[in-house]
Amino acid sequence: MAYILVTNDDGVDAPGLLALKTALDKVGEVVVFAPDRNWSVAGHTRIMHKPLRVGHVKLLDGTMAYTTTGTPSDCVALVVLGILPRKPDLVVSGINLGANVGQDLTYSGTVSAAMEGVISGIPSMAVSLDTYHDGDFSYAAQFASRLVPTILEKGLPPGTLLNVNVPNVPAAEICGAQVTRLGKRVYRDVLIERQDPQGRNYYWIGGEPPTGVIEEGTDIWALAHNCVSITPLHLDMTEYRLLEEMQGWEISS
């Protein structure tokens, strides 16, 4: 039976984690190892300057989970480096509260945990639900449990991971699953300036949730049409077309 590591960036007590774990229990032997707090939008942070603590907590289904003071990527690294006796066959990160599409990937702790798995040579997948509040994770969890056996059977090439985003609608309204490319997010961040009681300025970066450019074939298009989006990603971020063009630049050394 496949040994599956489930982690997330919303923290070990997040409902999306439990939904994912419960669904994957049916397709493998699941171990949960997740951060003790919310690390959303922490990207690929790794903690190198202070010790990591590891403990146990009981999930709401009564099963035991590992938790740490570290980040989502630390969770994967701790497991791979030997905290658990066995290396997982698959890393699944999620289910995140909030889509991870387009440029979100550069901020995402959820996707970074899956990237950490890939760096260690383990097939990995990130799963996110397209809502920022009151998510119904049931369909997304079922979908993940149907996709996992396919990934285990077909495998993923080295350096690659799957980024899955699921619309937050009832199962009957899902149009199907699309294999997509990354789209373009449109962020609506605003700078909020306030004053502390000592009269010094401080800042919040706030604003409305992001929207996106609805271009056919993208992850953003799929979600806008109530389709599950599956984007294959590669850790090689080289821009090969520019690389070729730059061979012709005269760059003096």
Ligand SMILES: [Mn+2]
């Ligand atoms: Mn999150």
